[in-house]
Amino acid sequence: xxxxxxxxxxxxxxxxxxxxxxxxxxxxxxxxxxxxxxxxxxxxxxxxxxxxxxxxxxxxxxxxxxxxxxxxxxxxxxxxxxxxxxxxxxxxxxxxxxxxxxxxxxxxxxxxxxxxxxxxxxxxxxxxxxxxxxxxxxxxxxxxxxxxxxxxxxxxxxxxxxxxxxxxxxxxxxxxxxxxxxxxxxxxxxxxxxxxxxxxxxxxxxxxxxxxxxxxxxxxxxxxxxxxxxxxxxxxxxxxxxxx
Ligand code: F6R
Numbered sequence: 001x002x003x004x005x006x007x008x009x010x011x012x013x014x015x016x017x018x019x020x021x022x023x024x025x026x027x028x029x030x031x032x033x034x035x036x037x038x039x040x041x042x043x044x045x046x047x048x049x050x051x052x053x054x055x056x057x058x059x060x061x062x063x064x065x066x067x068x069x070x071x072x073x074x075x076x077x078x079x080x081x082x083x084x085x086x087x088x089x090x091x092x093x094x095x096x097x098x099x100x101x102x103x104x105x106x107x108x109x110x111x112x113x114x115x116x117x118x119x120x121x122x123x124x125x126x127x128x129x130x131x132x133x134x135x136x137x138x139x140x141x142x143x144x145x146x147x148x149x150x151x152x153x154x155x156x157x158x159x160x161x162x163x164x165x166x167x168x169x170x171x172x173x174x175x176x177x178x179x180x181x182x183x184x185x186x187x188x189x190x191x192x193x194x195x196x197x198x199x200x201x202x203x204x205x206x207x208x209x210x211x212x213x214x215x216x217x218x219x220x221x222x223x224x225x226x227x228x229x230x231x232x233x234x235x236x237x238x239x240x241x242x243x244x
Contacts, residue, residue, distance in 0.1 A: 009217070009236040017206055020241035021050030024138075027202055027237055028055060029064055031136045037068035039128075041137030041190070043148075044073070044091045047204050048138060056099035066102040070131055072124075074139070074148035074195075076112035078162060078186035086176055087112065110160060110188035121160040121188060128194060137198035141205050144168050145212050145225035149189035152224045157191035192229055200235040203227070208244040 014020045028051070031038060042048075058064040073088060082089035089109050097107050108127060114120035128134065139147045144166060150157050151166045164186055165173075174180035195201070205213045216227035217238065223229075230236055 008231070008234075009238050012237065012239045014239070014241040016243045017050055017241055020204065020206065020239055020243075021054055024048075024051040024202060024204055024239050025054035025058065027239070028136065028138075029058060031200070032064055032066070032069060035135060036065060037070070038135040039131045039133065040069060040071045041134040041195075041198055042071050042073045042092065042096070043138045043140050043204075044075075044088045045140045047140040047206060049095055051138075051204065052095040052099075055096065059100040064100075066100040068106075069102055070106045071097075071102070071108060072128055072131065072134060072190070073107075073109040074137075075187050075189040076110045077184040078112045078117065078188060079184050081113050082109075082111075086182075110190075112184075112188055114188075117162045117188065121162065124188070124190070125159040125194070128190075134194075134198040136200045136202065137195055139195070139201060139203045139227075139230075141203060141209055141212060141216065141227050142169055143172055143209070143212055145216055145227045147192070147195060147203075147227045147230070149187040150192050150195075150226045152226060154223060156193070156223045156226070156229055157189075158193040159191045160188060160194065161191055162186055162188055192226060196229060196233060200237070201230060201233050202237045202239060203230060205238075205240045206244055207240075207242045209240075213238075213240060 012023045076088045080087040110124045111120050149163050170183045173183050177183050221228045
């Protein structure tokens with residue numbers, strides 16, 4: 001069974017975090033070179049920081065051009081202004097956007113400070129559609145199997161929506177806030193359907209995620225482990241490393 005599943009995905013098993021980041025950067029580099037005005041779906045969190053460092057280096061040395069690239073991020077906390085240090089807009093500016101030659105107007109995240117969340121979710125779905133969908137979607141994975149902020153649930157979600165974060169996600173993300181009580185309870189996230197419509201997906205995970213990655217890739221496909229749906233994606237690259 002293990003081998004059958006591995007035939008459907010490209011699995012890159014690396015030793016170190018640096019090697020994982022380099023392998024992911026190669027996949028992004030190929031994508032950007034082949035389609036310089038393509039749409040990249042991006043993620044935040046600890047896992048992709050090394051990848052973003054490498055993309056910034058490649059841009060700096062003239063190997064990669066972001067001037068026509070468009071980006072859509074997976075998610076954003078509700079209630080945080082874009083300039084809040086823990087907002088995902090702030091994260092993206094810090095780790096990628098300010099370091100490459102991408103026009104700010106080409107970068108998109110759900111607006112967590114929107115007055116009307118339903119209207120904001122609709123706007124974001126329409127935007128992704130207008131851009132022609134996502135060419136390459138980057139994903140990390142939560143300890144509970146979430147992708148984006150699509151938490152374990154009774155069904156797989158569709159488009160962008162407002163979700164209540166689970167206690168395990170709040171605890172996992174508390175490390176970036178002064179205190180767990182400051183982690184917002186809600187977030188806006190791209191839905192599972194939109195993620196699955198990406199023409200190519202790359203899932204990045206370090207050794208600390210070994211157990212949930214196993215469950216997601218080789219266990220039953222269930223909305224209780226949202227990432228398990230990736231097993232049926234036709235163009236999935238899994239890039240993992242042993243190191244935590
Ligand atoms: C972040 C996101 C999340 C993270 C996941 C893993 O935009 O969509 O699903 O990818 O929580 O986070 P890290 O990389 O911090 O372990």
